[in-house]
Amino acid sequence: MKNKSILLFALVASFNLMGQDKTKEWNSNNIADMEKKAVKLNSKSLRSSIVNNYDLTYNRCEWQIDPAVYYIRGAVSFFFKPTVLGFNQIQFDLASTLTVDSVKYHSSNLTYTHPADLLQIDFASTLPMNTLDSLTIYYQGAPSGSGFGSFVQDNHNGTPVIWTLSEPFGAKDWWPCKNDLIDKSDSMDVIVTVPQGNRVASNGVLLSETPMGSNVQFHWKTKYPIASYLVAIGVTNYVYYSNYVPLSSGDSLEVLNYVYPEDLVSAQSQTPDIINVIKLYDSLTILYPFSNEKYGHCEFGWGGGMEHQTMSFVVGFGHSLIAHECAHQWFGDHVTCGSWQDIWLNESFATYMEGLSEEFLFPTTWMTWKQNAINYITSAPDGSVLCSDTNDVNRIFDGRLSYNKGAYVLHMLRWKLGDSLFFVAVRNYLNDPLLAGAYAKTPDLKAHLESVSGQNLTSFFNEWYYNQGYPSYQLVWNQNGSSVTLTVNQSQSDPSVSFFELPIPVEFIGAGHDTTIVFDHTYSGQVFTTTLNFPIDNVIFDPELHILSANNIVTGIQNYSQNNGVTVYPNPVKSNLTISMQLRNPELLSFDIFDLEGKKVMSKMESVSSGMDTKYIGIENLAKGSYLLQIKGKDVNFNQKIVKE
Numbered sequence: 001m002k003n004k005s006i007l008l009f010a011l012v013a014s015f016n017l018m019g020q021d022k023t024k025e026w027n028s029n030n031i032a033d034m035e036k037k038a039v040k041l042n043s044k045s046l047r048s049s050i051v052n053n054y055d056l057t058y059n060r061c062e063w064q065i066d067p068a069v070y071y072i073r074g075a076v077s078f079f080f081k082p083t084v085l086g087f088n089q090i091q092f093d094l095a096s097t098l099t100v101d102s103v104k105y106h107s108s109n110l111t112y113t114h115p116a117d118l119l120q121i122d123f124a125s126t127l128p129m130n131t132l133d134s135l136t137i138y139y140q141g142a143p144s145g146s147g148f149g150s151f152v153q154d155n156h157n158g159t160p161v162i163w164t165l166s167e168p169f170g171a172k173d174w175w176p177c178k179n180d181l182i183d184k185s186d187s188m189d190v191i192v193t194v195p196q197g198n199r200v201a202s203n204g205v206l207l208s209e210t211p212m213g214s215n216v217q218f219h220w221k222t223k224y225p226i227a228s229y230l231v232a233i234g235v236t237n238y239v240y241y242s243n244y245v246p247l248s249s250g251d252s253l254e255v256l257n258y259v260y261p262e263d264l265v266s267a268q269s270q271t272p273d274i275i276n277v278i279k280l281y282d283s284l285t286i287l288y289p290f291s292n293e294k295y296g297h298c299e300f301g302w303g304g305g306m307e308h309q310t311m312s313f314v315v316g317f318g319h320s321l322i323a324h325e326c327a328h329q330w331f332g333d334h335v336t337c338g339s340w341q342d343i344w345l346n347e348s349f350a351t352y353m354e355g356l357s358e359e360f361l362f363p364t365t366w367m368t369w370k371q372n373a374i375n376y377i378t379s380a381p382d383g384s385v386l387c388s389d390t391n392d393v394n395r396i397f398d399g400r401l402s403y404n405k406g407a408y409v410l411h412m413l414r415w416k417l418g419d420s421l422f423f424v425a426v427r428n429y430l431n432d433p434l435l436a437g438a439y440a441k442t443p444d445l446k447a448h449l450e451s452v453s454g455q456n457l458t459s460f461f462n463e464w465y466y467n468q469g470y471p472s473y474q475l476v477w478n479q480n481g482s483s484v485t486l487t488v489n490q491s492q493s494d495p496s497v498s499f500f501e502l503p504i505p506v507e508f509i510g511a512g513h514d515t516t517i518v519f520d521h522t523y524s525g526q527v528f529t530t531t532l533n534f535p536i537d538n539v540i541f542d543p544e545l546h547i548l549s550a551n552n553i554v555t556g557i558q559n560y561s562q563n564n565g566v567t568v569y570p571n572p573v574k575s576n577l578t579i580s581m582q583l584r585n586p587e588l589l590s591f592d593i594f595d596l597e598g599k600k601v602m603s604k605m606e607s608v609s610s611g612m613d614t615k616y617i618g619i620e621n622l623a624k625g626s627y628l629l630q631i632k633g634k635d636v637n638f639n640q641k642i643v644k645e
C-alpha cells in the first residue's frame with residue numbers, strides 16, 4: 001500500500017508538472033487519484049492538536065493577496081463561546097512557518113506561544129462559560145503548503161494565479177483555524193484585497209467589490225456552517241458567467257463560474273451540464289443545501305477537483321468531475337465526515353452520486369460504470385472501506401477503497417433495502433438536525449438505514465465496511481423437467497469475512513423466456529429449488545451487477561426435453577430396446593450400458609435428429625439382470641435402470 005501510494009503520489013505530481021489536459025474526461029478512478037490532497041507526508045503533526053474547549057460561532061477573514069507574490073497577510077477574527085469553567089486559554093491550529101504579529105482582544109494585546117503549528121493564547125483573566133467573546137489574530141508569511149496543496153501559486157497563459165486547497169489538514173498552512181472535524185464556524189466573512197485586474201472566488205455570496213486605489217477588495221459572506229478545510233480562495237484575472245438551475249423548491253439556483261479568460265468558450269459549452277446534475281441530486285436527495293447562496297465552479301490548475309463549499313474548484317468541466325464535486329455539496333459539505341476514518345461518507349457518496357448521474361442521465365453507460373468499478377475494486381483481494389490509517393493521506397483518499405468500494409457498498413445497500421427505502425434513509429440522514437450543517441460518522445448513516453428499513457445491518461456493515469475483500473459465487477443448476485435445483489457456494493477473497501450475506505438475483509433464459517429470481521442466500525452450499533416451465537438455455541448470476549463480486553462460475557445440466565421426450569421400452573426387455581426421444585437440436589449421442597459393478601458392457605454412437613426420432617439397441621447377447629442405460633450428448637444427460645429378462 002505504501003509503495004503504491006507513493007507511486008500514485010509521484011504520478012499525480014508529474015502529471016501536475018506537465019500541465020493539465022483540459023480535454024481529458026475524468027472518471028471516478030482518476031478523480032480519486034487527483035483528489036489525493038497534498039500535504040507534507042512527513043509532517044510531524046498533521047491533525048489538529050488543539051484543546052476543544054470553545055464553540056466557534058463566526059470567522060471574519062481579511063486577507064491581502066497578490067497572485068504574483070507567494071505570500072499572505074491577514075487578520076482573522078474569531079467569535080467563540082467558552083464551553084468549560086475556568087477558561088483562560090484558547091488554541092488555534094496555525095503553521096509555525098507563518099509569523100503572528102499580534103493578537104488583539106478588546107483593543108489590547110494578548111500574549112501567546114506558537115510552537116509546533118499550535119497557537120496558544122493566554123487571557124489575563126478567566127472568561128465566563130457560554131458567553132460570546134472575540135479576538136483577532138494578525139499574521140503573515142509565505143505558507144509552507146507542499147507541492148500542489150494548501151496554498152499554491154502558479155500561472156495560466158502567463159498570468160499568475162493563487163488558489164488554496166486545504167483538505168484534509170492544510171487549512172492551518174495558510175490561516176489560523178480550528179482545524180478539526182468537530183466544530184464548524186456557523187457563518188463567515190471572507191474579505192480579500194488584491195491588485196486591480198484580479199478577481200477573488202470564494203464561499204457564499206459576493207456582497208461587494210470595492211476599488212481601493214490600485215487594489216480592489218472582494219467581500220464574500222456565507223451564513224451556512226462551514227468546516228475549515230472547505231474555506232477557499234482563488235485569485236487571478238477570472239472572467240465569470242452564470243448558469244441557472246430550477247430547484248424543487250421553485251427557486252432558481254445560480255451556478256457562478258469563475259474561469260480563466262482563455263477557457264471561457266469551452267467552459268460555457270460544458271458547464272450547462274451541471275443543470276441536469278443538480279436537478280437530479282435535488283430530486284433524489286434533498287434541496288440543494290446552500291440554496292440561499294449559490295453553487296459555483298472556480299477554475300484552478302491543480303490536477304482534479306475540490307468541493308469547496310458553494311464553489312467547487314476544478315481543473316476542467318467534464319461531466320464526471322463536476323458531477324462528483326457537486327455531489328459533495330450534499331455529502332461532505334452539508335454533512336461532513338466526523339473523522340478522516342469516516343471519509344467514505346464524503347467520497348463514496350460523491351462517487352455513487354456521480355454513478356447515479358450516469359444511471360439517470362446517460363443510462364447506456366451505467367452498466368459500464370458499474371463493471372469498471374467492480375474491476376477496479378476487485379483488482380486486489382483485500383482492503384476495507386473503513387479508513388484504517390488516517391495519518392496516511394494516500395490511504396484516506398484511496399480511490400479503490402474510500403471511493404469505489406464505498407460507492408458499491410452504497411449500491412448494495414440500495415439493492416438490499418430497495419430504491420424507495422434507501423433514498424428515504426439517505427434523505428433522513430441529510431435532514432437529521434444533529435448532522436445537517438455538522439458532522440456524521442458511519443453509525444449515524446447505519447442508524448438511518450436501519451430505522452427506515454427495519455433491518456439489522458450490523459452483519460452487513462461488518463462484512464462490507466469494517467472487514468475486507470469480496471465474494472466469488474459458484475452456481476450449479478440442474479433442470480429435470482420443470483423442476484430446477486440451484487446450489488450456491490461462495491468463497492471470499494479475504495479471510496476477514498467468512499460469508500457475505502446478500503439476496504442474489506439469478507436470471508434463467510430459454511427460447512422466448514427470461515425470468516429473474518432473487519434467492520435469499522444465507523450460507524454457502526445452500527440449495528434452492530424452483531419451477532420453470534421452459535427448457536433453460538443459459539443462467540446468468542447477478543445480470544445487473546447489484547453485487548460486488550468477481551470470478552463467479554455458473555455450471556448446469558439441462559434435461560428438460562429428455563425427461564419429457566425420452567421413452568425407453570419395453571422394460572423389462574428380452575432382446576430389443578426401443579428409445580424414442582424429442583431433441584430441440586440434432587445431436588450425436590452416446591448410448592452406453594453398464595452392469596451393476598459399473599463396467600461398460602455395450603457402447604454405440606448414434607446421430608439423432610431434432611424433433612421426434614427413434615433408435616433401437618439389440619441386447620440379446622447380455623446376460624439376464626439389471627443394467628444402467630446412459631445416453632449422453634452436449635445437451636443430454638439421461639440415465640435409466642433397465643432389466644434384461
Ligand SMILES: [Zn+2]
Pocket residue numbers: 035324325328346347350
Ligand atoms: Zn471527492
